[in-house]
Amino acid sequence: xxxxxxxxxxxxxxxxxxxxxxxxxxxxxxxxxxxxxxxxxxxxxxxxxxxxxxxxxxxxxxxxxxxxxxxxxxxxxxxxxxxxxxxxxxxxxxxxxxxxxxxxxxxxxxxxxxxxxxxxxxxxxxxxxxxxxxxxxxxxxxxxxxxxxxxxxxxxxxxxxxxxxxxxxxxxxxxxxxxxxxxxxxxx
Numbered sequence: 001x002x003x004x005x006x007x008x009x010x011x012x013x014x015x016x017x018x019x020x021x022x023x024x025x026x027x028x029x030x031x032x033x034x035x036x037x038x039x040x041x042x043x044x045x046x047x048x049x050x051x052x053x054x055x056x057x058x059x060x061x062x063x064x065x066x067x068x069x070x071x072x073x074x075x076x077x078x079x080x081x082x083x084x085x086x087x088x089x090x091x092x093x094x095x096x097x098x099x100x101x102x103x104x105x106x107x108x109x110x111x112x113x114x115x116x117x118x119x120x121x122x123x124x125x126x127x128x129x130x131x132x133x134x135x136x137x138x139x140x141x142x143x144x145x146x147x148x149x150x151x152x153x154x155x156x157x158x159x160x161x162x163x164x165x166x167x168x169x170x171x172x173x174x175x176x177x178x179x180x181x182x183x184x185x186x187x188x
Contacts, residue, residue: 054117
């Protein structure tokens with residue numbers, strides 16, 4: 001007797017969760033993902049060059065996935081290949097998250113067991129230097145975090161429904177969550 005086994009693809013990725021506070025509201029930085037047709041956190045898959053280090057992946061993806069070539073008045077490129085980890089930004093690990101069950105991947109067309117390493121970013125350069133980036137159409141958006149906890153409200157704002165609401169619900173459900181998830185600029 002033969003049994004049919006469904007092949008489950010494994011996907012290990014890193015999400016960079018940049019949080020800022022505006023008018024006492026937490027906001028999350030999202031960028032447009034053409035493949036998904038939605039806004040999503042910056043992130044990507046661990047590559048061999050990352051050697052299994054989620055922070056190395058986060059540093060690489062922050063530069064690579066944004067694809068920004070913006071230049072400051074003094075000629076320094078921001079969020080481009082010249083961005084220097086430890087000088088212009090730092091990243092840290094918030095933890096890992098996996099859904100309870102495999103999910104269907106639209107891009108690969110198969111059931112996928114996901115594992116995400118969740119990271120934060122803190123910019124060491126001023127928000128004013130980066131401000132022009134947030135104004136680029138269909139590139140970046142800072143959205144209030146609270147509505148992103150609800151998949152229906154994510155759809156309304158063209159934000160990916162998986163895995164963001166589930167991850168944010170997990171992260172924000174712990175007392176003192178702001179203490180472990182620093183804001184992108186100073187403070188908590």
